[in-house]
Amino acid sequence: MMKEANGAPAGESRFDVVIVGAGFSGLYMLHKLRGLGFSVRVCEAGSDVGGTWYWNRYPGARCDVESMQYSYSFDEALQQDWRWSERFATQPEILRYIEHVADRFDLRRDISLDTRIATAVYDEAAAEWMLTTQTGARIAARFCIMATGCLSAARLPDFPGTAEYRGRIYHTGHWPHEAVDFSGLTVGVIGTGSSAIQAIPPIAAQARQLTVFQRTPNFSVPARNRAMTETYEQSWKRDYPALRRRAREETRSGTIYEFSDKGALAVDAETRRHEYERRWQQGGANFMHAYNDILLDKTANDTAADFVRGKIRETVADPRTAEALLPHDHPLGAKRICVDTEYYETFNRDNVALVDVRRAPIERLTEIGLRVGERDFAFDAIVFATGFDAMTGALDAITISGRDGTTLKQAWSAGPRTYLGLMSAGFPNLFTVTGPGSPSVLSNVIVSIEQHVDWIAGCLVHLRRHGLGRIEPEQAAQDGWVAHVNEVAHRTLYPQANSWYMGANIPGKTRVFMPYIGGVNVYRQICDEVAAEGYRGFRLAGAPTRQIEREQRAAG
Ligand code: NAP
16 A cells, blocks of 8 residues: 555555554554454554544543553453553543553554545445545545544634634643643633533633523532552452453443432432432442432432532532532433533632623624624633534534435434444445444443444454455334334433433434434444344345456456
8 A cells, every 4th residue: 555654645545444544443443353363454633543542632631531441352362461650540641541452462563643534435336335545535435434532623613703713722622732732821722522521620720710691501420539459459450350340241331330220219319319418429420329329310310410409519618609610401421421520629718709601691702702692701721621523523523425326424314323323224334333323422431432442343243254345234124223212211301301321412413312312232232142143133245246356356
């Protein structure tokens, strides 16, 4: 294959499989398929591996799933060797881990960095995908695997006046590589989602003055992060294979928490308060598992939500600020629960102010800052913590044309339509890792990634073994799955929130609950059964003559 100086492909090259993205998904997919003898190319837009952990370098960025669980399980030596330094790893540490994996398994030689894919077109006659990079290089492959991530298309609201603003603008999801120093500066942060809630305390500790613009208050629980202890690390490592199996096969979230088999209303108020307090002191998203109906029953949910609102009132000294920070518009956890370090405490600092922009929205950027209602704010820097076009944004950014020329964006205009979150009718041989319609963002995503990668690899081996060159979901199977995803979502409280799970954060995006809420354990079983039954619901077909001839020629 021809290569440009930076390792990006030039001219035209051909592989069995092309993978888009070199984050957790793309790297493991490459490792797995290469080990099975497929020729593979990974195209990555960034200048290095890491995906979301490459881009999200904002201050305070860390994972809200514990390090011992937010890591690959596919290689026993890797999981024994790697040492996490904290209960919840920071972004730099996770990125070092990903880089270590890339080096350890010699993955870099099959990855083209700085290679953004612009289009992917399915050639029906050749039964292959032709991908074109932004610089015009072409990569052909029988199979195309989108490992583009669920939260990778950063979203900057299009406020008028952005070009007029003379200060510095940052987005949490696109943070610069060099350290950003806010010392002595007046800073505005827009947003109060997970990213903002992590970034606000360290920015406040540096800046001269910080103003937080909040449209919707969120629920956040304390992380109680701490250094990893040898004892805790060993409690996992001693029994890693069994614990990982349990997370995969026996939990809905792919994470081992302290699950309860009781409903919140099955116990008295004092017992409940005690249990919430115990979990609050322990820290982390374990709080959500105090009772098994918190996300199913609004009355049960209210008990936990009231507890958190009480904690906010207790923590924030100024009663008006505390009141403004109380979430009332959605059930606890129906938007992803945030996990913080001193978020609410930060509003007790003299240099931090909260501005509620619900009633008087941010109108525009000006030369000096922001205009909100009648007020002008001056800032040296504005941080947009305004989130992502989740689940579909990164796919929409590539023009993906299927069998009859319809684009994926058109096919999904009324919401994403997939079979098992893995494939979409009309787009043969195109897979999505943790695509919409799979547990993905509702789970420990590494567990979901490994499950998808293993399933896709098994599928490609099956096709190869049977001399088949094409796979595509049947329309009826896909329609059935979409209906099922929707139906199970509506048995829960999730659809009651205007969340990014619903596409509600993007103006004009169809509101559909995108991830599959049935649980990673149930979902895995369904996927395994589908494969065991000869890929039930998929249409499998032979490779077209043109491709077989070309492969025979290549084989000499
Ligand atoms: P987000 O949850 O979508 O939050 C975006 C914030 O920006 C919201 O508060 C939103 O307000 C606000 N916003 C957007 N447009 C606005 C406008 N025009 N005016 C005022 N406010 C506006 O995004 P995120 O915080 O980046 O988090 C996204 C997801 O990434 C998380 O839910 C989580 O899954 C993942 N994440 C995880 C971690 C972690 O592991 N710890 C850290 C960061 C992110 P509204 O709510 O009113 O729309």
